[in-house]
Amino acid sequence: MSRKTNRQIQLAARPEGFPKGTDFRLVELPIPPVAAGQFLVRSIFLSVDPYMRGRMNDRKSYVEPQEIDRVMGGGVVGEVVESQNEKFNVGDVVLGMFGWQEYAVSDGKEVRVVKTGAAPSSTALGVLGMPGLTAYCGFLDICNPQAGETVVVSGAAGAVGSVVGQIAKIKGCRVVGVAGTDAKVAHLVNDLGFDAAMNYKNTDDYYGKLKELCPAGIDCYFDNVGGPITDAVFGHLNEKGRIAICGQISQYNAQQLEKGPRLLWKLIEKQAKVEGFLVFQYVSQFRAAKQQLSDWVESGELKYRERIVEGLENAPRAFFEMLQGENIGKQLVKISEPSV
Ligand SMILES: NC(=O)c1ccc[n+]([C@@H]2O[C@H](COP(=O)([O-])OP(=O)(O)OC[C@H]3O[C@@H](n4cnc5c(N)ncnc54)[C@H](OP(=O)(O)O)[C@@H]3O)[C@@H](O)[C@H]2O)c1
Incomplete structure (x- = not known):
């Protein structure tokens, strides 16, 4: 050349x-x-x-x-x-x-x-790459979603969150997304098949909005953002709830650690678990995960x-x-x- x-x-x-x-x-x-x-x-x-x-x-x-x-x-x-x-x-x-x-x-x-x-x-950088693998491996392993359960995903319209929500639908869950614009909310519900979604920038009452959208409480939470959205989810956890901590983007530009409500007692009350993960811990599963993601993309079940x-x-x-x-x-x- x-x-x-x-x-x-x-x-x-x-x-x-x-x-x-x-x-x-x-x-x-x-x-x-x-x-x-x-x-x-x-x-x-x-x-x-x-x-x-x-x-x-x-x-x-x-x-x-x-x-x-x-x-x-x-x-x-x-x-x-x-x-x-x-x-x-x-x-x-x-x-x-x-x-x-x-x-x-x-x-x-x-x-x-x-x-x-x-x-x-x-797509090797997105749905069939690291973000897709993060969604697939972290969500299925830590949240272990069961049909009929309510799953909440924050950062829901992003690379990882949009895949998590669609996998939850494939698994037969009721899925609620949290995202930052009305266009994202419409996309989640109309294009990706989420059952409901909320624009967190339209309300300060995250607790109240989640109560309305999750009348049966929350069984699984896939957290991409942290901060007050995550605090509000804690208030709706069902017994044996599972929380996967994938990301905390609301904190990435913070110059000081935020002080939040101290809610770990909720985990005792609900016998719930919180687990953080890094996608690379699942490297041995990547080949099979990528194949499944690829099959879903090809069949149209997974949109991106x-x-x-x-x-x-x-x-x-x-x-x-x-x-x-x-x-x-x-x-x-x-x-x-x-x-x-
Ligand atoms: N654990 C791992 O191995 C692993 C691997 C990959 C990614 N991650 C994490 O997963 C999360 C999503 O990553 P991604 O690549 O899919 O990014 P993404 O969701 O495609 O893009 C980031 C999104 O974060 C949202 N956001 C920004 N500031 C926010 C705030 N203060 N509160 C709430 N939402 C905010 C924005 O959407 P809105 O319009 O909704 O605000 C933005 O579109 C990140 O936290 C990332 O660090 C973790």
């Missing part, structure tokens, strides 16, 4: 509170040479995810902090355009942690060829949406907009066209 410059987005500063444009920097660098055993990937789609906000803090967590002045890490679907690695051929569409950049040189470690069947390759922002330079904006709830379904950034 003719040599071009690589453009990449680096983290320029650790955000304080909600991130801003100056926390990122767009730089142009030469594309590194491809050595024996390596290949060059041209990015097609990159993923912006809530966990990236946590990595921007200088705090040790389950992943190392994002380094300053280095390319922003993140999942990418791209195409191999040059290869000196016998396992990866020119034209292969691959998934890897190539980061927010147009080109990446890889040795193939933790890279896989994308197999999404009839679904487009972008993607919100696509064009252009590498707009990746920070796409990230901010995802944090602000602009996305229905998976938020992606399109970097280039696939060649086929």
Whole structure:
């Protein structure tokens, strides 16, 4: 291929509170040479995810902090355009942690060829990728939903939440979503088959609204957001209720720990359980989970949406907009066209 410059987005500063444009920097660098055993990937789609906000803090967590002045890490679907690695051929569409950049040189470690069947390759970052696996593995394992039970999902119109709610419907549950716009509420009920949904930005009375939408109480709660929505759910838990703590996005930009009501006694009263999880703990189940998700997508039982922002330079904006709830379904950034 003719040599071009690589453009990449680096983290320029650790955000304080909600991130801003100056926390990122767009730089142009030469594309590194491809050595024996390596290949060059041209990015097609990159993923912006809530966990990236946590990595921007200088705090040790389950992943190392994002380094300053280095390319922003993140999942990418791209195409191999040059290869000196016998396992990866020119034209292969691959998934890897190539980061927010147009080109990446890889040795193939933790890279896989994308197999999404009839679904487009972008789904390897969404419904058939990490978010879909998070929904499938975390929800089924921790919530163990039974037909007829009431399931509440927060962050319900997002990449993970929309899959959780639809799986709960497939399992015969009554499903109630919590999301941040009327358009999302309409989408959940009209397009995804949720039984009911609430716009948490239209009311301060989360407890009262959940009471109205969950007259038989709540058996399972899949929590993507934390904060006062989760507090309100605690008040409606049924006996032997199960809560899966997947994410706490309402807290990710907080500069101080919020003080909330202390509700753990509810777990005693209801003999309920709360369990946090990380998708990677289920790695041994990924193959089977992906197959099931793929089958449901193909049969039309599992629907998905993607919100696509064009252009590498707009990746920070796409990230901010995802944090602000602009996305229905998976938020992606399109970097280039696939060649086929
Ligand atoms: N445990 C794991 O292994 C794992 C893996 C993947 C993701 N996660 C977590 O799962 C959650 C969802 O991730 P995702 O990739 O599917 O993102 P997403 O739901 O597609 O996008 C984030 C959504 O969060 C909502 N949100 C933002 N601020 C909020 C607030 N203060 N209160 C309530 N909702 C708020 C917004 O929707 P609204 O319009 O509804 O506000 C926004 O669309 C995140 O918390 C993420 O960290 C965990």
